[in-house]
């Protein structure tokens with residue numbers, strides 16, 4: 469039997485991942501964030517990372533335009549942020565209600581406060597692949613924080629009872 473999208477989804481749901489929010493600066497000091505777990509480290513020399521963006525996502529055009537993005541790796545305490553940044557109907561008021569705070573890198577990329585880690589990236593290549601585009605970013609700045617990771621497994625948020633080292 470040929471594999472179906474549903475089987476693919478179930479199989480890949482067995483690949484446990486962390487959870488990130490991709491952040492991009494918008495005009496007039498705004499910030500666009502989107503929850504993403506299709507994020508992978510690519511290369512150590514140079515430092516490269518990739519994120520796969522759905523062609524239906526608003527993030528796609530903004531990333532092509534700005535060519536910079538933050539990868540914010542979430543702690544288990546930030547599950548509400550992950551849910552919020554995955555909602556299609558989110559607005560800035562919702563972020564305020566959740567108490568979202570940003571800090572800015574030297575290049576002006578907005579980053580979420582209190583993450584497990586974040587990486588500031590400059591887009592160096594894109595590749596269309598089916599209904600997603602792969603954005604490859606060169607890592608320009610890194611922050612390493614503390615806490616326990618938020619995980620995504622089997623279509624659900626999970627926790628790991630281990631502190632980051």
Ligand SMILES: Cc1cc2nc3c(=O)[nH]c(=O)nc-3n(C[C@H](O)[C@H](O)[C@H](O)COP(=O)(O)O)c2cc1C
Pocket residue numbers: 487501502503504505506507520521522524525526527528550553554555556620
């Ligand atoms: C755990 C989780 C992981 C996700 N990973 C991705 C991803 O890697 N790429 C993607 O395009 N969408 C991903 N999504 C879906 C987007 O977060 C969601 O469609 C969002 O509303 C898109 O926002 P935008 O239209 O503002 O870009 C994920 C959602 C969840 C809950």
